[in-house]
Amino acid sequence: xxxxxxxxxxxxxxxxxxxxxxxxxxxxxxxxxxxxxxxxxxxxxxxxxxxxxxxxxxxxxxxxxxxxxxxxxxxxxxxxxxxxxxxxxxxxxxxxxxxxxxxxxxxxxxxxxxxxxxxxxxxxxxxxxxxxxxxxxxxxxxxxxxxxxxxxxxxxxxxxxxxxxxxxxxxxxxxxxxxxxxxxxxxxxxxxxxxxxxxxxxxxxxxxxxxxxxxxxxxxxxxxxxxxxxxxxxxxxxxxxxxxxxxxxxxxxxxxxxxxxxxxxxxxxxxxxxxxxxxxxxxxxxxxxxxxxxxxxxxxxxxxxxxxxxxxxxxxxxxxxxxxxxxxxxxxxxxxxxx
Amino acid sequence: xxxxxxxxxxxxxxxxxxxxxxxxxxxxxxxxxxxxxxxxxxxxxxxxxxxxxxxxxxxxxxxxxxxxxxxxxxxxxxxxxxxxxxxxxxxxxxxxxxxxxxxxxxxxxxxxxxxxxxxxxxxxxxxxxxxxxxxxxxxxxxxxxxxxxxxxxxxxxxxxxxxxxxxxxxxxxxxxxxxxxxxxxxxxxxxxxxxxxxxxxxxxxxxxxxxxxxxxxxxxxxxxxxxxxxxxxxxxxxxxxxxxxxxxxxxxxxxxxxxxxxxxxxxxxxxxxxxxxxxxxxxxxxxxxxxxxxxxxxxxxxxxxxxxxxxxxxxxxxxxxxxxxxxxxxxxxxxxxxxxxxxxxxxxxxxxxxxxxxxxxxxxxxxxxxxxxxxxxxxxxxxxxxxxxxxxxxxxxxxxxxxxxxxxxxxxxxxxxxxxxxxxxxxxxxxxxxxxxxxxxxxxxxxxxxxxxxxxxxxxxxxxxxxxxxxxxxxxxxxxxxxxxxxxxxxxxxxxxxxxxxxxxxxx
Numbered sequence: 107x108x109x110x111x112x113x114x115x116x117x118x119x120x121x122x123x124x125x126x127x128x129x130x131x132x133x134x135x136x137x138x139x140x141x142x143x144x145x146x147x148x149x150x151x152x153x154x155x156x157x158x159x160x161x162x163x164x165x166x167x168x169x170x171x172x173x174x175x176x177x178x179x180x181x182x183x184x185x186x187x188x189x190x191x192x193x194x195x196x197x198x199x200x201x202x203x204x205x206x207x208x209x210x211x212x213x214x215x216x217x218x219x220x221x222x223x224x225x226x227x228x229x230x231x232x233x234x235x236x237x238x239x240x241x242x243x244x245x246x247x248x249x250x251x252x253x254x255x256x257x258x259x260x261x262x263x264x265x266x267x268x269x270x271x272x273x274x275x276x277x278x279x280x281x282x283x284x285x286x287x288x289x290x291x292x293x294x295x296x297x298x299x300x301x302x303x304x305x306x307x308x309x310x311x312x313x314x315x316x317x318x319x320x321x322x323x324x325x326x327x328x329x330x331x332x333x334x335x336x337x338x339x340x341x342x343x344x345x346x347x348x349x350x351x352x353x354x355x356x357x358x359x360x361x362x363x364x365x366x367x368x369x370x371x372x373x374x375x376x377x378x379x380x381x382x383x384x385x386x387x388x389x390x391x392x393x394x395x396x397x398x399x400x401x402x403x404x405x406x407x408x409x410x411x412x413x414x415x416x417x418x419x420x421x422x423x424x425x426x427x428x429x430x431x432x433x434x435x436x437x438x439x440x441x442x443x444x445x
Numbered sequence: 446x447x448x449x450x451x452x453x454x455x456x457x458x459x460x461x462x463x464x465x466x467x468x469x470x471x472x473x474x475x476x477x478x479x480x481x482x483x484x485x486x487x488x489x490x491x492x493x494x495x496x497x498x499x500x501x502x503x504x505x506x507x508x509x510x511x512x513x514x515x516x517x518x519x520x521x522x523x524x525x526x527x528x529x530x531x532x533x534x535x536x537x538x539x540x541x542x543x544x545x546x547x548x549x550x551x552x553x554x555x556x557x558x559x560x561x562x563x564x565x566x567x568x569x570x571x572x573x574x575x576x577x578x579x580x581x582x583x584x585x586x587x588x589x590x591x592x593x594x595x596x597x598x599x600x601x602x603x604x605x606x607x608x609x610x611x612x613x614x615x616x617x618x619x620x621x622x623x624x625x626x627x628x629x630x631x632x633x634x635x636x637x638x639x640x641x642x643x644x645x646x647x648x649x650x651x652x653x654x655x656x657x658x659x660x661x662x663x664x665x666x667x668x669x670x671x672x673x674x675x676x677x678x679x680x681x682x683x684x685x686x687x688x689x690x691x692x693x694x695x696x697x698x699x700x701x702x703x704x705x706x707x708x709x710x711x712x713x714x715x716x717x718x719x720x721x722x723x724x725x726x727x728x729x730x731x732x733x734x735x736x737x738x739x740x741x742x743x744x745x746x747x748x749x750x751x752x753x754x755x756x757x758x759x760x761x762x763x764x765x766x767x768x769x770x771x772x773x774x775x776x777x778x779x780x781x782x783x784x785x786x787x788x789x790x791x792x793x794x795x796x797x798x799x800x801x802x803x804x805x806x807x808x809x810x811x812x813x814x815x816x817x818x819x820x821x822x823x824x825x826x827x828x829x830x831x832x833x834x835x836x837x838x839x840x841x842x843x844x845x846x847x848x849x850x851x852x853x854x855x856x857x858x859x860x861x862x863x864x865x866x867x868x869x870x871x872x873x874x875x876x877x878x879x880x881x882x883x884x885x886x887x888x889x890x891x892x893x894x895x896x897x898x899x900x901x902x903x904x905x906x907x908x909x910x911x912x913x914x915x916x917x918x919x920x921x922x923x924x925x926x927x928x929x930x931x932x933x934x935x936x937x938x939x940x941x942x943x944x945x946x947x948x949x950x951x952x953x
Contacts, residue, residue: 307823310825310826310828311823311824311825311826312814312815312817312818312824312825312826313823313824315807315810315811315814315826316811316814318800318803318807319800319803319807319811322800322801322802322803323796323799323800323801325796325797326796326797326798326799326800327800327811328758328777328778329756329758329778329789329791329797329798330778330782330811330812330868331777331778331779331781331782331783331812332779332811333779389800389802389803390802
């Protein structure tokens with residue numbers, strides 16, 4: 107019997123044997139509720155420290171940045187659901203911001219046309235990612251080529267945005283040209299459209315079902331006759347489209363194209379998803395989760411300023427959120443035997 | 446290591462008293478008690494969902510019981526986790542053998558024994574010698590301990606695990622479905638090994654769906670049903686009969702294990718000519734409408750490669766596939782299903798078949814969403830039509846619980862298999878390729894699945910039944926083809942086929 111000593115009080119968690127329904131299980135099962143609770147809790151908590159946080163104007167500020175982050179996160183959710191990852195969305199949004207402003211200001215293109223052209227660029231970049239992923243997996247699981255291809259783009263697109271415009275922003279002096287995007291609600295309208303569209307695709311279309319199936323079990327998806335390549339290309343193209351939309355939302359917000367306006371926001375997009383229940387392992391979550399996560403992240407970013415912390419610390423806050431998000435996601439997966 | 450307390454031969458090694466285990470939505474064990482004597486082989490049988498796995502996992506410390514006592518060698522214990530169980534001398538050989546594929550046999554045996562002493566250099570010569578010694582005890586003396594695990598057969602991997610158990614001086618071995626992926630001769634060897642281990646007073650708990658095997662080696666058989674222990678048989682004389690055990694397991698009479706019905710045969714629907722792949726050589730056969738064609742072979746015969754090659758999951762080097770008289774080229778399963786109406790239902794339902802984190806509904810209609818679409822652009826699903834289709838299939842196939850939004854992972858094995866097979870009824874098809882449709886599911890579910898097979902034939906599908914269970918092949922097929930080493934070695938009509946013939950040709 108003495109053999110067993112040293113094993114007593116083992117730290118191994120045993121979330122598997124949950125008896126009955128409790129709060130922990132509820133939070134694990136429906137992460138939307140957990141995220142909502144976190145949002146409300148933080149809203150109250152930050153406001154208690156600085157009551158100006160509760161002013162309606164603050165909410166509008168959060169919402170305007172949220173329009174961009176939320177759109178990024180929702181696009182990212184498509185790729186995460188198939189078990190992939192898109193690290194390029196921040197750089198793609200930045201490049202889109204530049205291209206959009208450049209087309210309007212330097213080339214003199216009509217705003218609608220510039221909007222469509224930028225959107226096409228985003229979709230094209232996404233198609234390229236989808237192509238690489240389809241070409242190189244199998245034998246690799248989706249996430250490996252996705253990581254490599256989009257990591258390449260993270261630097262490529264950003265480098266291009268900085269190199270081509272030599273680091274200078276493109277200022278849109280004639281604000282009326284982008285009156286819709288520059289209006290307080292422009293970005294939010296786009297976000298709402300994207301939420302509805304994405305949710306519709308995820309819930310009610312064949313391609314939506316295929317996304318979850320591929321993320322749930324790639325091999326089984328192949329056997330079940332799902333056109334795997336097409337679906338994966340679609341997911342990356344959709345993410346690219348959302349990223350360029352987000353870039354243009356940011357352009358509207360600051361009336362300029364900036365080459366690093368969304369730099370590093372791929373991590374915010376991923377954190378938003380993982381925090382709110384779009385599993386990094388694929389096959390779970392939807393646009394609502396991504397949106398809630400995006401709102402939480404946006405609120406924290408604005409909130410730290412109201413806590414008297416310098417905006418220069420935003421990256422630290424983002425990093426903490428990302429790690430937290432991964433821990434939340436892992437906990438969920440361990441609890442449901444999907445680690 | 447502690448000095449072992451001398452044990453009387455008849456002493457109970459393990460006693461479980463009134464074990465209860467509840468999971469969300471289901472009570473898996475309802476006060477089960479059992480005891481195992483030293484050196485005894487205890488057979489544990491029951492349908493899927495009866496609680497066998499849960500019970501084993503409790504003994505091995507993967508789950509903790511909600512209530513009940515575990516008495517190990519006369520002392521009440523609480524098994525904290527698998528490492529604790531291993532240290533106590535309890536060793537669990539799971540159904541899916543988890544071994545690091547990049548390690549050598551010697552290393553794999555040494556894990557948890559030599560390697561467990563931290564901060565010590567690995568003495569390769571020592572562990573290799575030790576491995577050789579143990580392996581020869583297990584009749585594997587000619588296996589080089591330097592061989593990598595990935596180069597071993599399933600049977601050999603199993604022996605490596607058992608070798609590790611012996612190296613760890615395990616006193617209780619738990620086998621969960623150990624023979625489910627072994628060939629007939631390997632199964633034989635395995636059962637003999639169990640009897641050998643018994644001679645050295647190693648206690649064994651043996652869980653299997655193949656009740657005949659349990660009857661042939663177990664000293665005592667315990668039957669679980671719905672979380673209760675419903676029967677216990679003394680089998681020291683090996684006189685317990687299959688009927689007795691099955692009756693206790695299912696509590697309802699099964700009139701026939703093979704509910705074969707004669708169906709009028711139609712024209713030839715599928716013809717394969719001279720099919721050549723990496724593993725298959727010159728295979729030709731035909732299937733008629735309404736026919737069940739059995740394809741029998743042992744492990745390594747290539748029977749599982751055949752349907753994969755047909756639907757385009759494996760590369761075809763040569764050969765023709767003719768559907769209703771017209772030669773076709775199937776590039777991938779998407780084409781096979783949607784263009785030609787050929788559905789492959791894979792043998793490995795967990796890895797190749799089901800989406801276990803998705804609900805039943807998604808799993809049932811995944812291959813027929815094109816037919817449920819309202820528009821051609823987005824392929825919007827007609828949810829009303831889908832719901833009615835899913836609930837109809839759930840009812841027709843008797844999927845329990847009848848809840849379309851339940852995740853497939855939370856269903857029992859038999860019900861999971863029915864979900865997989867339901868796809869064959871979700872769209873019009875010409876040919877269904879069923880690979881091991883009844884493997885790893887309980888007796889009741891087996892009969893249900895076989896009945897579904899007959900329904901497919903009645904609907905005019907050509908059914909190809911690929912199985913390594915000759916009783917099933919004999920019971921269900923109109924015609925049998927036998928493969929051995931990737932070649933077709935014989936073909937028999939239903940009336941001519943016998944178990945002897947099948948085995949004789951298959952082991953050529």
